[in-house]
Amino acid sequence: MSTRLFSPYELRGITLKNRIGVSPMCQYSATDGLPNQWHVVHLGSRAVGGAGLVIVEAAAVAPNARITHGDLGIWNDEQVNAFRPITAFMKSQGAVPGIQIAHAGRKGSTEVPWVGRKAVALTDGGWQPLAPSAVQFKDDYLMPREMTEQDIAQVCDEFAAAARRCVAAGFEVLELHMGHGYLAHQFLSPLANHRDDCYGGSFENRVAFSMRIVNAVRAEWPERFPLFVRLSATDWIEGGWDLAQSVKLARLMKSAGVDLIDCSSGSITPQSQGKMAPNFQVQFAEGIRREADMATAAVGMITQARQAEQILLDGSADLILLARALLLDPYWPLRAAQELKGQAAWPVQYQRAVPTS
């Protein structure tokens, strides 16, 4: 019996063995941006678990691009060398290794979540956050510095250099984090971007920073590898970023060589949240796919095999990303294959445990 979820997916020169991807998930467990044994086991387990694509959590393009001290980074060659065995292991398990690269902007210099997301002052080893405008995310976050033209050029160079390093580290899918209230989203949304120069005001000006990054990265990222962008498709707030603007941006990105939009939402301000329910963001994957003729990933409160299969059958998305369901159960894809009678092989080492019916 054929299933959509377990059908291969070709993008540029890459074939995913199924339509299930591990959504990027910060582990806040790195030191100096370096992946360690935690990342080896965490990412390796999800590859063993049968996902076709494993996207490594938001990796910062520079030390001051991090959210916390525990973020992964991809700004130096030591980090590249530490990622290499991880990408090699993922490939050995038949998973395509992907990575999300990011700049936190005004959400930077905070404690890891389990300490409580409070700001880390410069005097305590924090750093000066950058943003389109000098507006805090919330009162107890650090006041960001408004970026100059020189800062903007530097951040674009950092993204381009990070893309080069991702190739050297063995990644084959690259995702740019342009959602969740981080730097690129801060430029997109009128709720965070109050500039009156060529990066603020009109839609064209607000998307200029993101498009500059896309162009800089696409020039470095090999033709044969797909480029994804994660957007917050809406801010869920009147007067903020919304689906209509996301569709327009997706069209521009498509002509600039972006292959897929990963459709998330919210988080530009503390109030910017949708009502969480199963499939609550699928409408954005569907809208962008239809209106911009762009491949999309659906993500958010997708937890059941049949639910994921139906989203694909409905033509709402090309790929399904799971986050928390895969934290709870790295073998979700293998169990889903059994349920849907799709094609997926348990590792030979585990075959004595596989239920037969």
Ligand SMILES: Cc1cc2nc3c(=O)[nH]c(=O)nc-3n(C[C@H](O)[C@H](O)[C@H](O)COP(=O)(O)O)c2cc1C
């Ligand atoms: C522990 C954790 C860390 C996350 N880190 C990231 C991240 O690094 N980048 C990102 O774009 N989203 C991040 N997210 C959001 C997820 O990728 C995903 O979009 C969200 O959890 C909704 O999917 P779910 O309902 O399947 O969990 C994170 C979510 C969790 C639970």
